[in-house]
Amino acid sequence: MSQDNAQPAHQHETETPAPYGAAPGTPTESATPPRKRVRIHHLRELKERGEPWPMLTAYDTYTARLFDEAGIPVLLVGDSAANTVYGYESSLPITVEEMLPLVRAVTRSVSKALVVADLPFGSYQVSPEQAVATAARFMKEGRAHAVKLEGGRKFAPHVEAVTAAGVPVMGHIGFTPQSEHNLGGYRVQGRGDTGDALIADALALQDAGAFAVVMEMVPAEIAKQITHELHIPTVGIGAGPDCDAQVLVWQDMAGLRTGRVPRFVKQYADLAGVLTTAVKAFADDVRNRTFPAPEHTFH
Ligand SMILES: Nc1nc(=O)c2c([nH]1)NC[C@@H]1CN(c3ccc(C(=O)N[C@@H](CCC(=O)O)C(=O)O)cc3)CN21
Ligand SMILES: CC(C)C(=O)C(=O)O
Ligand SMILES: [Mg+2]
Known part of the structure; x- marks a missing residue:
């Protein structure tokens, strides 16, 4: 079926739609809104306007196309694919070679959403140079629009190097699943004294050039404070209602995953x-x- 390989028509700056994410009721809400591709500056504008935005994971063509058409501005090809696609027990085993085809499938399938690719465990921690080399593969081979990597102050040099290479970076702090064994399991981070460390991490990522930062399983009060202190958007998952954006793994959100789900999950379907x-x-x-x-x- 050639239709399945068709590239969506890319919409370029010559069109003159309202800015991405205009409030409901504005002309962008027409049946087939001529929206431009989402860019990182649009996300900053949404923060400045106080409009929260949704982000979902995607790992294949039909879901990516559906979420894109539903107006989800940012799609994450998460290393959660380790769990949701490959059936591993954690995100640690997934490789760059396993991630890249999923990233390519998603980017091939969207015309508006900004696609962020998670750098898997072991593919960037070694050095800023390794991070740049891996990020370049995700951009060239996966055609991603940005990458995400886990870690705070210690990874600011990595974020800085990847950003300098021209690749937008989304940070990820709080509970960082790739460090599960060092963090002592799936636990809330930043309670009590460690709240200050989390704030320092967020500021360091912003200073290093990150365009947004995910906060996973962080007390709502700390997440709110960080959101106010940063000029870049914060994306919460188990980080309370005051983040600039909220992300969930799509199979959690839609109730495809069975059994016990984390507290931060709301199931919108069965x-x-x-x-x-x-x-x-x-x-x-x-x-x-x-x-x-x-x-x-x-x-
Ligand atoms: N399907 C899926 N959803 C996710 O959100 C997700 C993945 N996979 N894979 C990669 C990481 C791992 N994540 C996880 C995994 C488990 C918990 C969890 O068990 N949370 C419990 C314990 C909290 C606590 O004890 O403090 C919870 O109830 O939230 C949280 C995040 C988030 N990511
Ligand atoms: C849960 C999100 C933030 C993630 O990192 C993933 O899906 O891998
Ligand atoms: Mg991840």
Whole structure:
């Protein structure tokens, strides 16, 4: 099906739509809004206007296209793909080689969303040089628009080097899953005394040139303070209501993941239930010879 490989028509600066993310009721809310590709300066403008924005993960073409068309301005090809795509027990095992095809699938499928690629564990920590080399692969081979890496003050040199190379960097502080074993498990970070350290981390990332910073499992009060102190947007996941943006793993948000979910997850659908019902109906139809029917059959 050539349609599945079609590149979306890219919309360039010559068009004159309202700025990205204009409030509901403005002309951008028409049926097929001629929106430009989201750029990092648009996210800064949303922060200045006090308009919170949603971010979701995506790992494949149909979901990426759907989320893009629904107006999600930023899509993250997270290293959570380790869990959601590959079935590993944590995000540590996933490799650059496993991430790149997913990043390419997502960027190929969107026309407006800014696509951020997570740098996997071991692909940037060694040195700022390693971070630049890996980020370059995600830009060249994955066609990402930005990268994300985990870590605070200690990773400011990495963020600075990647930014200097021309690649926008999203930081990630608080609970950083790639450091699970050093942090002592899945735990809230920045409680009590460590709140000041978290603020220092956020400021260091901003000074190093990060265009936004994810805060994962951080007390709402600290996240609010950091959000006010930074001029770049903060993206919360378990960081309370005052962040400039909120992110969730899409399968968590849509209820495709079954079993216990983290406290910060809100399930907006029961995709697991919907799919289970569909699968059982298909299986029954095959076993009863009700599928395929004449309308599904060629002669
Ligand atoms: N499906 C999925 N969703 C995610 O949010 C996610 C991934 N995978 N993989 C990579 C990381 C790992 N993350 C995680 C994983 C587990 C918890 C968790 O178990 N949280 C518990 C414990 C909190 C506590 O004890 O303080 C919670 O109830 O929030 C949190 C974040 C976030 N990321
Ligand atoms: C949960 C988000 C922020 C993430 O890093 C991921 O999906 O890997
Ligand atoms: Mg991640």
